[in-house]
Every structure is written in structure tokens, then in C-alpha cells.
Amino acid sequence: xxxxxxxxxxxxxQEAETVTLSCTYDTSESDYYLFWYKQPPSRQMILxxxxxxxxxxxxxxxxxxxxxxxxxxxxSLKISDSQLGDAAMYFCAYYSGNQFYFGxxxxxxxxx
Amino acid sequence: xxVVSQHPSWVICKSGTSVKIECRSLDFQATTMxxxxxxxxxxxxxxxxxxxxxxxxxxQGVEKDKFLINHASLTLSTLTVxxxxxxxxxxxxxxxxxxxxxxxxxxxxTRLTVL
Numbered sequence: 375x376x377x378x379x380x381x382x383x384x385x386x387x388q389e390a391e392t393v394t395l396s397c398t399y400d401t402s403e404s405d406y407y408l409f410w411y412k413q414p415p416s417r418q419m420i421l422x423x424x425x426x427x428x429x430x431x432x433x434x435x436x437x438x439x440x441x442x443x444x445x446x447x448x449x450s451l452k453i454s455d456s457q458l459g460d461a462a463m464y465f466c467a468y469y470s471g472n473q474f475y476f477g478x479x480x481x482x483x484x485x486x
Numbered sequence: 487x488x489v490v491s492q493h494p495s496w497v498i499c500k501s502g503t504s505v506k507i508e509c510r511s512l513d514f515q516a517t518t519m520x521x522x523x524x525x526x527x528x529x530x531x532x533x534x535x536x537x538x539x540x541x542x543x544x545x546q547g548v549e550k551d552k553f554l555i556n557h558a559s560l561t562l563s564t565l566t567v568x569x570x571x572x573x574x575x576x577x578x579x580x581x582x583x584x585x586x587x588x589x590x591x592x593x594x595x596t597r598l599t600v601l
Contacts, residue, residue, distance in 0.1 A: 407588045417577065419530075419592035465529060469588040474520065476529045 378468050380477035387456045388485050394441075395451045395480045397466030403427075406470035408442065410451045413479075414462040422464070425449065458484050489513055490582050492593035499570055500601055507565045507596045509580030515560035516582035520590060521553075524577040536563055570600040 377400045387393035399408070410422040425433045425442050432440050437457075441450045453460055461484040466477040489512040499505050509519060518537050522530040534550075536542035536557035544550045552574075554566040563582075567574050577597050581590040 411592075416594070417524075417579075418594045419579065419581070424588075472518075472535060472587050474532050474590070476531075478529045479527075 378466050378475050378477040380466050380480050382480045383478070384481045384483070386483040386485055387453070387460075389456055389458060391456055392452060392454045393456055393482065395453075395464055395466075395482070397449045397451070397477055399447050399449065399466070399468050399475075401447070401468065401470065403470045406468060408440075408449045409467040409469065410438070410440070410449075411465045411467060411476075412460075412462045413465060419465075423451065453482075456484050458486060460484050488584075488591040490516075490580065490591045490593040492578075492580055492596050494596060495594060496597045496599075498599045498601060501571050502569055504566055504568045505570055505598060507567075507578055507580075507598070509563045509565070509582065509593050511561045511582045511584075511591070514582075514584045514591075516563070516584060517560065518583045518587050519557055519563040520581045520583075521555060521563075521565050522579040522581070524579060524595070526577075530579060533565075567598065570598070572600045574598065575600045 379398045406427045408425045412420045412422050423433050423435045423438050437454045439452045463479045465479045468475045491510045493508045521533045524530050533548045534542045534544045536555050538557050538560050542555035557563040579595040581592045583590050
């Protein structure tokens, strides 16, 4: 069975600094997608970044980038130049074969 | 683009009554819609997947007679919680995809409180 593990329930970062959120997953599939979603207090899920497993190049979206290690089944999110608006719950997610699995989330606090 | 709405955003009902939650894709045709449940400070749990015009596929452990899902059109899916009980109180989130199921757009969620 596919599982997604986020081992950091809470993280904090100083404004303008960099933080990395960890995610590992377990799968026997070779073709899948990985995501990081942000859920602010409004609870609206917002896609931060997406990685396709067959692509070796790490995805980047402005201040957000991932470190995708397929062999290690690791998918960490790096947030550079952290801003107050980055404070939220971050969920790592896995998709394959019409199945979506979410990790338990990491609550990120940004300290002014 | 790619906006998904949910209605209502918050509903309170008495135990034993049924509640319907609507999920609409406003600017695209949603061939697939997903329904999730999220408990406080917990992750999203996929309840079911529905394709337009077809019966929903429920995840293991989700009571299909309890959570009725209808996807009658390409822009609307509904989740009806039948004979709701306090343990059904939760945050329900829908998402929709047009072409590729992995490209999901999430609604803002509906908070259900059963008294």
C-alpha cells in the first residue's frame, strides 16, 4: 500500500530564511506524481508544486523547490526567503492510478 | 481559471437529518470529482471518486449508503450525508479535475456540525 510520511508535525522559520520540509513515501509504482499543498487557516488547499516521477529534474516554482530522490523515495520542499504569508499547514501528497494519498502535514510558523 | 466552489461553507444540523453539500466547477468541465474528509488538525482522507454519469467509487471503510455521491453533470457533484450523527461532524472538501485526474482543483471546503 502506498503511504506518505511527514515526520515533522511542526516547523518554524525566521522571516527571509530558508526552511526544508521533509516527506517520504512508499510505493511499488514507477509512474506517479508527487505534490506539496499548502492549507492556510482558510483551509483552502493550494497547490504549491508538483513533480512527475519520470522527470529527474527537480521542480521549482519561484521561492519553492523540491529535492526529489526517487530511489530513496524522498520528496522534500524547500522554501526560500520565507514570508509571513507562507505560514500554513503543508501536506505532501502522492498520486497514482486515480489514488491520492496525503501525508499528515507539517505546520509551518514564520517568525517575523 | 480552474475555480471550484462548495455550498454551503458551513452547515449545522440535528442528529438524524440529511445534509447535502454541493461542489461546482465554475469555469471548466470536471470529468472527475473527488470527495475528502478532514478531521481537525489531521490529513485529508479520500472518501470517494466520481466520474460524470457513473456511480461513485468509494474508498474502503466509507459507507456508501451513508455518504451518497451524485455526479450528474460535468460541473456539479453532490455529497449527501444521510441520517447524520455527531461523529459525522467534520470538514468535507471536494476537488475536481478536467483532463488529468492528478491535476485536481480544490474547493474551499464545507464544515459540517451535527448536534
